[in-house]
Amino acid sequence: MNWDWNAVSDFMPHFWDGLLVTLEALALGSLISFALGLVWALLMRVPTRWVRWPVGAVTEFVRNTPLLVQLFFLFYVLPEWGVTMSALTTGVVAIGVHYSTYTMQVYRAGIEAVPVGQWEAATALSLSVRRTWTAVILPQAVRRVVPALGNYVIAMLKDTPLLMVITVLEMLGQARLYSQQTFRFTEPLTVIGVAFILVSVLASLLLRTLERRLVR
């Protein structure tokens, strides 16, 4: 094996660009999946099945088709319908929407885990539906689901290299580009491998802090 430190330092500027894109995709994808997942979970509790049924069907469909297919679809088919987004935006939306169909299940479990006595106490105090959700149910549900949401953040991180296929130059994209130009594979791939581990450890720590703050 020939390890060349010069290749490492040569790759680093490209690496930083890629890392930034990866972090951006991860952060925005997480935010979208957290917010949208909650929306799905709440819509699934609406009394009319004319809301529940389509939401259930669409999310089931998205959850059970590969993210890669969804990426291609958004990137190549949407423009034909006149919807154009940058490659990164497309990727962020795809990851966020895809994972929202998982986080919705996490939220559902969290909401169902709130004891029925909490609903009854809210009713007994005449709290409005809105206040019951925002002041009583969701704070208790969200607190319970942070660890599970954290697992999906790590899973999303590991899916960010898929964005390469729609021309987004995240870490793997940068590494591949560099390899194609220089025929050096070991150094760039090792660097981004280590970076993936570091990012996932940092993300875990961040989420653990958040969790502690919420559980207080």
Added chain:
Amino acid sequence: MSVDTTEQSVPTPSSGGPLVRLEQVSKRFGDNTVLDRLDFSVDAGKHVTLIGPSGSGKTTILRLLMTLTEPDEGTITVDGERLFPASEKRRREVRKKIGMVFQQFNLFPNMSVLRNLTEAPVSVLGLSKDEAEHRARELLDLVGLADKCDMRPGALSGGQQQRVAIARALAMRPKVLLLDEVTSALDPELVAGVLDLLRDIARSTDITMLCVTHEMNFARDISDQVLMFDSGRILESGPPEKIFGDPEQERTREFISAVL
């Protein structure tokens, strides 16, 4: 100890009748008839105790009044207002007049003790934060927990939590207070404190109370009327001296001696 809830005007039913009235109320779960064409009413300011064996339907009555469940037949009126059928909006108005204390306290664990008491007065009654906190502190003082304002309910003992729950119900200044075996989840040494508090509230306010309890001494002390339930019907009713001293039904006598 003085109780601030007396500030509210004497509850007078708007239609002149009793404050709480059940007429021919039936409730079934599947083919289990839990309440069978039940009739009774409670006048404003009275304290009525519901006793009877497990499964006789006592909890179900309180849950019907709090609109946590619906009757299959019959009419229920609170302060002259019918609960079923009624729009959710109307029902919410009626609920404001009713407070409930649960066996398992059901305090909001995500809020401080003080916020547990101010949440509904602020968001439902529209009190200012200052007013609500003032009222909450007075009530916490009444229940002997003024120093626990900023704690989370989870850090309190069962007896303390139940006293907070009582204060939380009173913070809405309800006309009717529903109490469902509020001491039966407590360690024995904590029961007396909660019962003393309720005795005090019964004595010093004009709040109407419907109280399910197995604490017969407490029932004797606070009740104007005792209702003995059996299989979803009122077996007999009367003032506590009669029910506890000289009941008409053998079943009542047996039940009371078994509980005492």
